[in-house]
Amino acid sequence: MDSVPVNWDALDSLVVDFAKSDRLLFPEDPSSPCSSSSASRSLRLIRQIRRSIEAGKIDAAIDLLRLHVPALLDERRILFWLQKQKFIELLRSGTAGDRDSAIQCLRVDLAPRALDAYPEAYEEFKHLLLALIFDKDDQSSPVADEWSERRRLDLAGLVTSILRAHLHAYDPIFSLTLRYLISIHKMFCCRQGVSSPILDLTERLLLEGRDPHATPQDTVYEAPPFDEVDVQALAHAVELTRQGAIDSLRMAKGDLFHAFQNELCRMKLDLSILDKLLHEYCIYRGIIDGVSHSPPASEQENNSSRDCSSSNIECTSSKFSDGETSVDNADAEGVPESYADSTSIGEIRFACEAVDNNENCSTSDVTHQETSCRRSRSSRNYATGQKRRKKWRGRVEEQEYAPCSSLLEMPTQEFSHVPVGCLEDHVSKHLFESMKHVENKYDIILEMRDLTYKGMTAKVVEEINVIDPDFFTQNPHLLFQLKQFEFLSLVNSGDHEKALMVARAHLAPLATKNEDLLKPLKETLTCLLKPCEEVLTKAVPLPILATSLQVAMGWKLGIQEPQLMKIVRATLHTHNEWFKLQMCKDRFEQFLKIDQLKEIEYPLLSNPAAKPSADDTNGSSQMTICSNSKLQEDGSSPQVSPGENVCDENAILKVMEFLALPRADAIHLLMQYNGNADTVIQQIFS
Numbered sequence: 001m002d003s004v005p006v007n008w009d010a011l012d013s014l015v016v017d018f019a020k021s022d023r024l025l026f027p028e029d030p031s032s033p034c035s036s037s038s039a040s041r042s043l044r045l046i047r048q049i050r051r052s053i054e055a056g057k058i059d060a061a062i063d064l065l066r067l068h069v070p071a072l073l074d075e076r077r078i079l080f081w082l083q084k085q086k087f088i089e090l091l092r093s094g095t096a097g098d099r100d101s102a103i104q105c106l107r108v109d110l111a112p113r114a115l116d117a118y119p120e121a122y123e124e125f126k127h128l129l130l131a132l133i134f135d136k137d138d139q140s141s142p143v144a145d146e147w148s149e150r151r152r153l154d155l156a157g158l159v160t161s162i163l164r165a166h167l168h169a170y171d172p173i174f175s176l177t178l179r180y181l182i183s184i185h186k187m188f189c190c191r192q193g194v195s196s197p198i199l200d201l202t203e204r205l206l207l208e209g210r211d212p213h214a215t216p217q218d219t220v221y222e223a224p225p226f227d228e229v230d231v232q233a234l235a236h237a238v239e240l241t242r243q244g245a246i247d248s249l250r251m252a253k254g255d256l257f258h259a260f261q262n263e264l265c266r267m268k269l270d271l272s273i274l275d276k277l278l279h280e281y282c283i284y285r286g287i288i289d290g291v292s293h294s295p296p297a298s299e300q301e302n303n304s305s306r307d308c309s310s311s312n313i314e315c316t317s318s319k320f321s322d323g324e325t326s327v328d329n330a331d332a333e334g335v336p337e338s339y340a341d342s343t344s345i346g347e348i349r350f351a352c353e354a355v356d357n358n359e360n361c362s363t364s365d366v367t368h369q370e371t372s373c374r375r376s377r378s379s380r381n382y383a384t385g386q387k388r389r390k391k392w393r394g395r396v397e398e399q400e401y402a403p404c405s406s407l408l409e410m411p412t413q414e415f416s417h418v419p420v421g422c423l424e425d426h427v428s429k430h431l432f433e434s435m436k437h438v439e440n441k442y443d444i445i446l447e448m449r450d451l452t453y454k455g456m457t458a459k460v461v462e463e464i465n466v467i468d469p470d471f472f473t474q475n476p477h478l479l480f481q482l483k484q485f486e487f488l489s490l491v492n493s494g495d496h497e498k499a500l501m502v503a504r505a506h507l508a509p510l511a512t513k514n515e516d517l518l519k520p521l522k523e524t525l526t527c528l529l530k531p532c533e534e535v536l537t538k539a540v541p542l543p544i545l546a547t548s549l550q551v552a553m554g555w556k557l558g559i560q561e562p563q564l565m566k567i568v569r570a571t572l573h574t575h576n577e578w579f580k581l582q583m584c585k586d587r588f589e590q591f592l593k594i595d596q597l598k599e600i601e602y603p604l605l606s607n608p609a610a611k612p613s614a615d616d617t618n619g620s621s622q623m624t625i626c627s628n629s630k631l632q633e634d635g636s637s638p639q640v641s642p643g644e645n646v647c648d649e650n651a652i653l654k655v656m657e658f659l660a661l662p663r664a665d666a667i668h669l670l671m672q673y674n675g676n677a678d679t680v681i682q683q684i685f686s
Contacts, residue, residue, distance in 0.1 A: 004569045004570075004572050004573045004576075005541070005544050005598075005600050006547075006565075006568055006569055006572060006597055006598070007543060007596060007597055007598065007599050007600055008285070008543065008547050008565075009543060010593065010596040010597050010599070011568060011597060012285055012287060014172075014173060014174035014177065014593060015174055015278060015281060015282065015287070016287060016390075017172055017173065017174060018172040018173075018174035018175060018278070019278060019282070019390075021037075021039075021040050021043075021172045022040075022172070022395065023040075023393065023395075023396070024275065024278065024392065024393055024394060024395060025288070025390045025391065025392060025393055026390075026391040026392070026393045028390075039168075039169050039170070042167045042169035043169050043171065045064065045068055045069075045163075045169075046160055046163045046164065046167070046169060048064060049061045049064050049065065049159065049160070049163065050156045050157075050159070050160045052064065053082075053085070053152065053155055053156035053159060054152060054153060054156045056085075056089040056092070056152060058082055058083075058085050058086035058089055059086065061082065061159070062079075062082055062086075069163065069166065069167065071166075072162065072163065072166055076113055076116060076117040076118070077117050077118045077121070078159065078162065079113065079117075080110070080113045080114065080117035080118075080121055081155055081158070081159075082155070082159075083105060083109040083110050083113065084110065084124070084125075084128060084146075085151070085152060085155055086105055086109075087102050087105045087106060087110060087128065087131070088128075088131060088146055088147065088151075088152075089152075090102035090105060091131055091132070091136070092136060092147070102132075103132075106129070110125055110128070111125065127142070127143065127146075128143070128146060130142055130143045131143045131146055131147065134147075154212055157210075157211030157212050157266075158211065158212040158214065160211055161211045161212060161213065161214035161262065161265070161266055162214045164214075164262060164265050165214050165251050165252065165258075165262050168258065170261040170262075170265055171264075171265055173592060173593055175269065175274075176261060176264045176265070176592060177592040177593060177594060177597075178205075178206075178269070178274075178567075179206060179264050179267045179269065180237070180238075180264060180588070180592055180594075181567075181568070181571035181572065181574075181575055181594070182202050182205065182206045182567070182571055183206065183238070183239070183267065184571070184574060184575055184578050185198075185202065185570065185571045185574040185575075186202065186206075187239070187578065188574040188577060188578045188581075189574065191581075192577075196570070197566070197570055198566055198567050198570045198571075201563055201566070201567055202567070204270060204273055205269060205270055205273050205274060205277070205567075206267060206268070206269060206270075207267075207268040207269070207270060209268060210266040210267055210268065211265075211266040211268065212266075213244060213247065213248070213266070214251055214262065215247045215250075215251065225254070226246065226249050226254060228653045228657060229649070229653060230249065230256045231245045231246060231249065231657075232245075232653055232656050232657065232663070233256070233587045233588075234248060234249065234256060234259055234260060234263070236656075236662060236663060237260065237263075237587065237588060238260065238263040238264060238267075240263065241660075242657065242660070245259075248262060248263055257588075257591055260588060260591070271395065272395075275394070275395050277562070277563055277564045277567075278564065279392060279394075280562045280563065280564065281562040281564040281565065282390075282392065283442075284550075284554075284559075284561070284562045284565075285562075286389070286442075286446045286449075287389070287390060288389060288390045288391060288392045289389040289390070289391050289392070441557045441558075441559060442559070444467060444553075444557075445550055445553045445554055445557065445559070446550075448460055448463065448464060448549060448550070448553060449546045449547070449549060449550040450546075451463075452482070452542060452545055452546040452549050453542050453543065453546040454542075455485065455489065455542060457482040457483070457485045457486045457489075457545075458486050460482060460549070461479065461482050461483065464553075468556065471552075471553070471556060474556075475552050476510050476513065476514050476517070477514070477517070478545075478548060478549055478552055479506070479510060480506075480507065480510045480511075480514075480517050480520070480521075481539075481540045481545055481548075482545070482549075483502055483506040483507055483510075484507065484520070484524055484538075484539055484540070485536075485539045485540070485542070485545065486502055487499050487502045487503055487507060487524060488524070488527060488535050488536050488538060488539045489536070490502065491527055491528060491535050492535045492536055496528060499528075503521075503524075503525065507521055507524065508521070523538060524538060541600045543600060544600060568597065572594070572597060572598060575594065576598075581664045582662070582663045582664050583663070583664060583667050584663065647667060647670045647671070647675045648675065650677075651670055651675055651676070651677040652666050652667060652670065652677075654677040654681075655669060655670060655677050655680050655681065658681050659680075659681065659684060669684075
């Protein structure tokens with residue numbers, strides 16, 4: 001699973017979109033008006049209504065619905081459910097006044113609506129009256145379920161599901177993609193009997209329970225007017241019964257992808273854990289500013305010369321504020337925004353680890369190497385510039401559904417946003433120095449990653465050797481890949497003489513010491529015989545190489561890879577394997593941008609046609625191979641050749657529908673009976 005290539009730039013984009021949608025980042029210009037989308041505002045409204053119901057504040061939820069979604073209260077069943085819960089909450093408080101209010105609620109609100117809310121409403125109303133005489137702590141009472149706080153949570157989830165479908169307010173794509181990949185990962189591990197390397201993370205992140213299913217009021221059980229392909233695709237993608245998939249499609253007015261979004265949103269994510277994973281990932285990838293402080297200006301001036309001479313940390317000549325720092329912008333064309341925004345960062349958690357793992361951070365060898373590296377970087381002959389990095393706001397749950405301008409004034413609990421003048425009140429000077437030390441580590445790692453992404457591999461090798469002469473001794477494969485790219489770039493430009501010098505000086509000695517590099521060396525040398533436009537296809541794609549280098553340098557400097565990267569690698573691997581078993585392409589892969597996460601770009605290819613082609617078909621294949629041959633690595637169906645036994649898609653769907661089987665099982669049964677669905681069904685029921 002660790003070897004699965006991932007397009008981290010695509011994940012960066014999804015993460016940033018999610019962070020902006022959930023307002024986890026501070027706006028770049030706090031004085032500008034809020035630019036959140038209507039979908040984001042609808043999501044915040046839904047969350048506020050949900051929190052109100054979960055807290056037993058039913059009147060507050062009804063008021064929000066009446067103000068913002070009055071059409072929903074026209075459905076008598078929803079208002080009846082809410083009034084039932086209001087009655088229980090009034091009784092739960094136990095005061096005489098609230099008991100009188102509960103009886104008034106029965107007379108004015110519940111009794112009239114019980115007559116026509118829905119067929120079972122009147123019986124439910126009579127049953128609810130028992131709560132007047134049975135105590136809430138009596139677990140053996142006939143109304144114990146009505147008293148249960150679980151009932152309140154279920155009602156909150158049900159109203160949430162209905163609101164989402166009604167407002168078309170869906171969680172950001174990243175959130176949906178993560179739910180989907182983790183659910184498939186769990187299914188695959190359970191069915192194949194393999195242990196999950198991320199089990200602890202996935203169990204804490206994706207909770208077992210789901211919000212109740214939102215069914216349309218006019219649900220009937222006649223044959224649906226939906227394509228069976230859509231019904232089965234939805235049922236197996238989100239683990240629904242066939243009738244559940246039909247109800248979901250009816251709720252979405254037949255739109256498969258709206259129904260799919262509704263069902264994914266029913267899965268519950270622990271947002272507190274998700275936010276921590278995102279924060280860690282954004283710091284590691286250089287998306288946000290982890291430590292945005294420096295000592296006050298006067299203290300900097302007084303201590304600048306002393307710091308430069310005594311602590312072996314070179315003073316930075318540029319002055320930055322509000323998260324600004326320098327970043328290399330040479331050859332920036334084609335570099336993702338997340339790379340262009342990369343700046344020096346750190347985080348207090350990593351700072352504490354640095355203090356624990358290094359007896360004297362300020363005078364360590366690593367710091368000395370950082371100093372040397374910074375001195376060498378000061379004489380670079382390519383352009384540098386300054387970019388503003390995003391700042392982490394954290395999740396602030398609004399107490400009221402109010403205009404977002406007022407929300408910007410709410411305090412945050414994030415330590416990284418303590419005013420500079422108050423910093424000394426929160427951390428000791430030693431810890432602050434440790435944080436600066438960790439920031440330097442991140443600065444170096446991110447810069448090496450960015451240079452690699454730009455194809456400046458020779459410069460990367462040179463500077464890493466200054467930072468840590470032993471690094472490539474412990475990572476010979478990385479050195480080989482960096483020098484391989486340098487060799488192929490020279491061949492691509494027609495400079496064969498310099499390319500051979502690189503091969504003699506670096507590639508050959510590495511292959512001599514590491515036998516497993518001998519075959520890649522031979523394949524690399526054969527590129528001398530190929531047309532220039534085909535040469536760079538033999539190199540490790542730069543995004544993969546850059547990330548591999550970042551991970552390796554992080555481990556060497558005591559910075560672990562973010563847990564989100566482990567989750568994505570593992571779940572993409574099981575996604576590939578799962579659809580190999582299903583013998584089809586994922587119907588929802590393109591919609592959730594999973595295809596982008598799997599697509600590794602070759603930014604320096606001179607001939608676009610040389611890039612490996614990908615199957616961009618959206619939707620499931622209508623023909624499936626009934627053979628024991630494995631599917632291609634990208635999960636797409638192999639090409640049908642004459643004479644092969646092919647199962648018709650309608651036969652597969654028929655077996656899946658009648659026998660309620662997963663797609664893979666249906667195909668295997670059809671393979672045993674020459675693809676004849678009727679024969680399969682007769683054999684099962686005979």
